[in-house]
Amino acid sequence: MPLFSSIFSELESQVSSFLTETSCPSLQQTEELLLEGVEESLSLANLARLLQLGAAPDAEEQRELFRHFVRQHWSPTVMYLRYIAPIYVSSFCIDACPYCNFSANRRTAIRRRLSLEELEREVRQVLERDMRVIELVYATDPEFTTDLLVRYVAKVVELLDGEPGTGVLLCTEYLTNEAYLALRDAGLWGIVQWDETLDRRAYRRWHSPSPQKREFELRMDNHDRAMAAGLEVATGALFGLADFRYDVLMQIAKARHLAEQYGRGPFVFGTARLKPIAGQNLHLQTEVSDGAYETSLLVYKLAMPNAGRWLQTRETFELNLKNLLDGDVFTYRCGEVRPGGYQASEKQLKGGQFGVNELERDYVESKLAERNVRISYAWINPEKPVYSALPAVGCRKTQAGHTL
Ligand code: SF4
Secondary structure (H helix, E strand, C coil): CCCHHHHHHHHHHHHHHHHHHCCCCCHHHHHHHHHHHHHCCCCHHHHHHHHHHHHCCCCHHHHHHHHHHHHHHHCCCCEEEEECEEEEEECCCCCCCCCCCCCCCCCCCCCCECCHHHHHHHHHHHHHCCCCEEEEEECCCCCCCHHHHHHHHHHHHHHHCCCCECEEEEECCCCCHHHHHHHHHCCCCEEECCCECCCHHHHHHHHCCCCCCCCHHHHHCHHHHHHHCCCEEEEEECECCCCHHHHHHHHHHHHHHHHHHHCCCCCEEECCECCCECCECCCCCCCCCHHHHHHHHHHHHHHCCCCEEEECCCCCHHHHHHHCCCCCEECCCCHHHCCCHHHCCCCCCCCCCCCCCCCCHHHHHHHHHCCCEEEECCCECCCCCHHHHCCCCCCCECCCCCEC
16 A cells, blocks of 8 residues: 555645645635535645635634534534543654753653553553543653563553443554554554654754654654554644644644545644743744634644544643534643642642643533533444544545445
């Protein structure tokens, strides 16, 4: 099967030229594009036009129309969000991303690696809170060989005890297809990997000092390797590392590639946005404004209606409330984004990977209930493909007959 890397160079130049040639659509043109977008999959060139709404300072009217249009189409009377509980397993990292507190260059970072017994205690904390879909999060920790990852996944699967709706996800650096086959056999349901950016020059600027992560080409095919092993995938860019318009279009191109090749696309787009770290602002030219961020979320929905967007605790709850739609993934606690965080007694987020807004369940659920939004804590259905578990509104068929 062709991998994403086999079409990357062509896509890269196409997307770059669309962005050079595109212009911001008027109100009427925006409406025409949106109507076309629910009838058939919009081309990348047309999606590039809609993304201009996030870059233009005077496009608030068009953005409002876009938001209203998407809500009309993808927010039923009662909406369901899918909850994922991240459990951090290790903060030891050989890589050196400048935007991360776990970077190998941060000599004062607090490092911890959970033993299997400690992992079990964390999982029990999460289960007590009714959360049944668990993401194991690792930095690039060389201690975690495939065999060890298999043991950790198998332990969580055992603790979930075959309860309906439960599942385990894994967030590590890229792995081999053989590793994913072994992890799938241990009961893994899917992987989470953000591509960070698919702008290769920006990627090199950010990641060339990282011994493992610098492998741009190897990394970009990781979703292919996982899907070929039968796993589900979350993909996404880290907004702020490069031009957000380029990153959104490349993520959509990748999602469409995966849907064509494997009969199912990613179940969710990650929407992480770079934030100041340890009180320091990165002052980037590629900083993504709220308008650009919200436009990106809308474009993802229009382009791939059956993939959710993962609304992040890095954003404020108010912003997430404004943007959420049926089928989105939502997380309000991240175990303080560090190993052992669910058992921590102290309130401050000391030693976490990055800054987050952790919230109390009662508060979140009451605010969501005011909007007829519920959280599903056990939403995985292994009997059905991911897409059939989600609302059928807005499904698209590709020429090859795949549902997008
Ligand atoms: S983002 Fe991941 S790979 Fe990069 S420094 Fe942080 S933990 Fe390591």
